[in-house]
Amino acid sequence: MSQDASTEGDLRNTGMSLKHDREWDYELDRIVEAVEERNATKVGLQFPEGLKRRGPAVADDLRALTDDDVTYMLSGQPCYGACDLDTYLMRRTDVFVHFGHSPMKESEKIIYVPLFSNVDPFPMMEDALDELPEEDVGLVTTAQHMNRFGEMKSWLESEGYTVHTRKGDDRLTHEGQVLGCNYASADIDADQVLYVGGGKFHPLGLAMEHPDKKVVIADPVNNVVTVADTEKFMKQRYGAVHRAMDAEKWGVIFCTKIGQGRWEMAEEIVNDNDDAYLITMDEVTPDRLRNFDMDAFVNTGCPRITTDDGPQFHKPMLTPGEYRIAVGDEPLDSLSFDTFHGTW
Numbered sequence: 001m002s003q004d005a006s007t008e009g010d011l012r013n014t015g016m017s018l019k020h021d022r023e024w025d026y027e028l029d030r031i032v033e034a035v036e037e038r039n040a041t042k043v044g045l046q047f048p049e050g051l052k053r054r055g056p057a058v059a060d061d062l063r064a065l066t067d068d069d070v071t072y073m074l075s076g077q078p079c080y081g082a083c084d085l086d087t088y089l090m091r092r093t094d095v096f097v098h099f100g101h102s103p104m105k106e107s108e109k110i111i112y113v114p115l116f117s118n119v120d121p122f123p124m125m126e127d128a129l130d131e132l133p134e135e136d137v138g139l140v141t142t143a144q145h146m147n148r149f150g151e152m153k154s155w156l157e158s159e160g161y162t163v164h165t166r167k168g169d170d171r172l173t174h175e176g177q178v179l180g181c182n183y184a185s186a187d188i189d190a191d192q193v194l195y196v197g198g199g200k201f202h203p204l205g206l207a208m209e210h211p212d213k214k215v216v217i218a219d220p221v222n223n224v225v226t227v228a229d230t231e232k233f234m235k236q237r238y239g240a241v242h243r244a245m246d247a248e249k250w251g252v253i254f255c256t257k258i259g260q261g262r263w264e265m266a267e268e269i270v271n272d273n274d275d276a277y278l279i280t281m282d283e284v285t286p287d288r289l290r291n292f293d294m295d296a297f298v299n300t301g302c303p304r305i306t307t308d309d310g311p312q313f314h315k316p317m318l319t320p321g322e323y324r325i326a327v328g329d330e331p332l333d334s335l336s337f338d339t340f341h342g343t344w
């Protein structure tokens with residue numbers, strides 16, 4: 001089954017319909033063990049947006065399993081990745097548990113509980129084979145499906161493929177893992193890559209970062225197989241660059257989230273341009289930028305905000321590379337995906 005990238009696929013009998021009653025493994029034993037070992041009295045819990053509502057129940061379960069003098073605190077900060085730790089809460093707790101993402105940087109204090117998807121990836125992988133005619137194939141996935149990566153690789157091998165995988169850079173924990181801002185794990189010796197995971201953002205980034213490769217998407221969440229097509233996405237990005245070309249006043253955003261800061265990059269832009277103003281913020285939203293009287297913005301924080309949410313901002317929002325094009329430092333055809341490397 002191959003569909004246009006703009007269709008969402010059939011949502012029946014998939015992880016989407018299970019989403020709200022899915023049982024996750026919160027690894028409570030591991031948390032309790034750390035609390036006891038460290039004689040912790042203050043424990044911070046941080047959940048990604050979709051699971052915040054589970055926070056109080058997880059805290060209740062932990063309360064029942066630990067001494068009465070242990071206090072559990074929930075982070076209310078938005079959270080979209082392991083780049084986004086609630087450092088305020090973390091500093092005030094003895095144990096800090098970050099749910100839903102794999103570690104970006106290990107620390108004694110933090111327990112990462114990844115919360116793996118329980119959706120079966122193999123039916124969609126099987127459908128994807130029609131789009132993978134060559135013997136060599138790269139395999140990548142997101143943290144949510146990482147628990148089955150070994151099985152996925154063996155399965156492809158049993159189908160006769162030579163499977164190429166690698167661990168990317170420090171920003172990535174696992175072999176074959178991709179992030180919305182990092183596709184170094186796809187720097188492999190194959191012209192076709194199978195991406196197993198939900199959504200289109202990651203495979204689009206992957207296809208833009210590796211334009212010489214065919215990126216096939218086996219999406220077990222939306223039950224659909226597609227081939228990444230960057231054309232619409234590129235048009236949208238070129239549109240934003242064009243609209244920003246006449247900008248006189250630029251807002252240069254430096255994101256204060258622990259894993260999203262690129263200070264030198266932001267500083268360099270501001271130093272080079274007298275009409276650029278550095279704006280620091282944690283959560284980058286259209287509402288927060290509306291009051292700034294700017295003609296365009298450059299976001300040095302999460303590239304996903306720029307490219308996925310870009311159209312919602314009242315003024316053009318560019319990546320640092322796109323800014324260089326808009327001000328004439330770089331040619332139009334240098335447009336590429338904004339990736340992040342390293343941690344903090």
Ligand code: SF4
Nearest residue numbers: 080081083180181302
């Ligand atoms: S910077 Fe953005 S894309 Fe990268 S890990 Fe964080 S939330 Fe994901």
